[in-house]
Amino acid sequence: MATEEKEIDYTLNNPDTLTKYKTAAQISEKVLAEVSKLCVPGEKIVTICQKGDKLIEEEISKVYRGKKVHKGFAHPTTVSPSSFVTPYTPLLSDENEASVEIRPDEPIKIQLGAQIDGFGSIVCDTILAGNKEDDVTGRKADLILATHYANELLLRLMLPPGLLASGTDEEKAKAAAAKPPSQSRITSLLEKVVKSYDCNLVESTTSWLFDRNEIEGKKKIVIAPGEGTKGEGVPEVGEVWGVEMGVSLGSGKVKQLENRATLHRRTLQTYGLKRPTSRKILSEVQKKFGTFPFSLRQLDDERDAKSGVVECVRGNVFRQYEVVGDKDGEPVARLLTTIAITKNGITKLGGPPALDVSKYKTDNKITDEEVLKILEQPLSRNTGKNKNKKKKKPAKKAAAAPKDDDEDDEEDSDDE
Template identity: 65%
Template sequence: MAEAAAVDYTLANPDTITKYKVAGEISQKVLKEVAGWIKADASIVELCERGDQLLAEEVGKVYKGKKVLKGIGHCTTISPSAYVTPYTPLKSDTEEAAATLKEGEVVKIQLGAQIDGFCTIVCDNVIVGASEGEVTGREADLILATYYANELLLRLMVPPGLVAHGDEEEQKKAASKKAYTQSQITNMLEKVTKAYGCNLVESTTIWLFEHNEIESKKKIILAPGEGVRGEGLPEIGEVWGVEMGVSLGSGKVKNNGNRTTLHRRTATTYQLKRPTSRSLLSEVVKKFGTFPFSLRQLEDEKSAKVGVVECVRSGVLRQYEVVVEKDSSPVARLFSTVAITKNGMQRLAQPAALDLSKYKSDKKIEDEEILKILEQPIGKTSTKKNKKKKKKPAKKAAAGGAAEEEEESDEE
C-alpha cells in the first residue's frame, strides 16, 4: 500500500492559518466576555469555570461534522494582583475555593482555544472596579508601561527588513541590519518600563508555537534569572506566543507555596504504577492532548490531586508552579499569538485594544530611538481593496498622549 501523504502543518498550508485564525477569534471573544465578568468579591474559581464552559461552547460551534480535534488550548485562569503566573484554584481546596477578587487590584485573565492542534493563547489585564472613568497613579503607570513594552517587543521581534519602507536602497539597508539579540531586546524594553517607574518581570518567556506544541525549541527570555537563557529568534513561517510581564515592584519572583493546579502533558513515556495516575493520564490525553489544563477540569478532582503526584514525579506531566512578585507588588501581563509571514507580523489572537485616553500618567517615554521604533508598523500595508487604512501609533502617544494601533496586514 502507498504511504499516506504527510500533512503540511506549516503556515505554507492555507488551512493552517485558517485554523489559527478561527481559534484566535474564539480566544478573543471569550477573553472579552470573561473580562466583563470581573468585579469585586467575584469567585475566582467560578469565573474560571464559566470561562472554560464558554470556550467549550464556542469551539463546539466550528468545524461541525468534520474529523478535526478541537478544544480548550489553555484553560481559563484568573491571576490576582501580585500573581505572575496563570492561576486556577480548585473547588476541593476550601481555602483557595473561597478566593475572591478585590477592588482596585490588577487581574490577569489568560485562556486559549485550539483547532486541530493549532493553539492561540491570549492574556489581558483588568483593574477591578475601574470599568468606567479614568485610571491614574501607579496603576496607570503599570498598564501603560506594559502596553508600550509589548508594542515595542512585537516590533523588535520582526526580522530585519521585512516591513521596510522607502526606496530600494533604504529597504536594502534595513534588510542588512542584524536582528536584535535577546539581551538587546531586554535592554530596550527596560528603557520603556523604567520610564514609567516599573520593571520587567524576571524570566518572562516568549515561546515558539508549533502543531500541538506551545513550548517548542526556540524561546526568548526577557530579564533572565541566573543560569537562564533563551535560544533562537523569530523567522518567517513561524508562530510565537508573545508574553509581556511588568511589575510595579522589583520584578523578582518567588514561589508562593500554593498547590500547583495547572499542568500539561510532556513527550515523556513512563509505566505508571498507581491506578489513579493511569486514570488521570488517560483522561488528560483524551481531553487535553498536550495543552495546559487545570485539575478542576477533570472528572474527579480529589482523585486527580492524588494521581498527579506520580505523573509529575515521573515526568509525564509538567506542573506550572504558582509564582508571585517577590515584594507582593502588582503585576500586569499581556499575551498575544502572532505569525511571522513574508508581509511581516500578523496578530492571530490579541487582547482587546487599549483605550489609552483612559490612562493618565505624569510619566512618558522620552528615548528617541524607542519612540521611532514604536511608530513603525509590524506588517506591510495590504494592497487588497476594501481594507481599512492603517493608523500608525503617533510618537506623541508613547510620550503620554493617545493613539490606536494600526490595522493588521494580510498574511498573503
C-alpha cells in the same frame, strides 16, 4: 493498487493552517471579552474559571462540526490576582483557594486559549477589576501604560530585519542583512520603556515559538532573564509565536508562592505509572487535552486528580507549573499575544483588546528617541485591503502624551 497517503503540510504555507489558528484565536478573544466582564469585585475566582472553560467548550463546539478535527483547549481559563505572575486556577475541593475573591480595582490577569487541530492561540489581558468608566490615575495607570507600550515595542522587535524595508533594492538588501536584536538588547530596550513609568520587567518573562500541539517550541525569547535562564533563536518568517510581556510595580523579582500547583501539561516522556489513579488521569488528559496545559479542576474527579498527579509529575509524565508571584507582593500586569510572522509582517492572530490609552492619566511618558522611533514603525505591510480604515495616530505622539491609539489592528490585512 494502494495510493500513497500524501503528507500534510502543517506550516503557514498551507492556508488551512492559518485558518485554524485564526478560528482558535477568534474563540479565545471572544471568551476573553466575556470573562473580563465576569471579573467583578466579590466574585470567586474559581467560579470565573469554570464559566470561562464552559464558554470555550461552547464556542469550540460551533466550529468544524462533523469533521475529524481534534479541537479543544490550548489553555484553561486562569484568573491571577494582583501580585501573581503565573496563571492561577484554584480548585473547588480546596476550601481556602475556592473562597478567593476578586478585590476592587486590583490588576487581574486573565489567560485562556482554544486550539483547532493542534493549532493553539493563547491570549492574556490585564484588567482593573470593576473599573468600567472612570479614568485611571497614579501607579495603576503607570503599570497599564508601561505594559502596553513595552508589549508594542516587543512585537516590533519580533519582526525579522528588513522584512518591511522600503527604498531601493540596495537599501532593502542592506536592511535585510542587519542582525536581529540580541535578547540582551531586547531586554535593554524594554527596560527603557518600563522605567519611563517607574516600573520593572518581570524576571524571566518568556515568549515561545508555537507549533502544532506545542506551545513551548525550540525557540524562546527570555526578557530580564533570572539566574540559569536564557533565550534561544530568533523569530523568522513562517513562524507562530506566543509573545508575552510582564511588568511589575515592584522590583520585578519573583518568588514561588505557597499555593498548590494546579496547572499541568503532559510531556512526551513515558513512564510505567504504578497507581491506578495516576494511570486514570493520564488517560483522561491524553484524550481531552493532548499536550496542551490543563487544570486539575477540569478533570472528572478533582480528588483523584490531586493524588494521581503526584506520580505523574515525579515520573516526568506531566510538567507542573508552579505558582509564582512578585517577590515584594507588588501589582503585576501581563499580556500575551499569539502572532504569525508572514512575508507581509506580523499578523496578530489573537491577543488582548486594543487599549484606550486616553483613559490612563500619568505625568510619566517615554522620552527615549530610539524607543519612540521603533514604536512608530508598522507591524505589517499595507496590502491595500483596508483602504477604508481611518488613519491611525502615530505611536510616538501617543507614548509621549497618551491618547487613544489603537495602532495594532492593521495586521489583519497582511496574511499569506
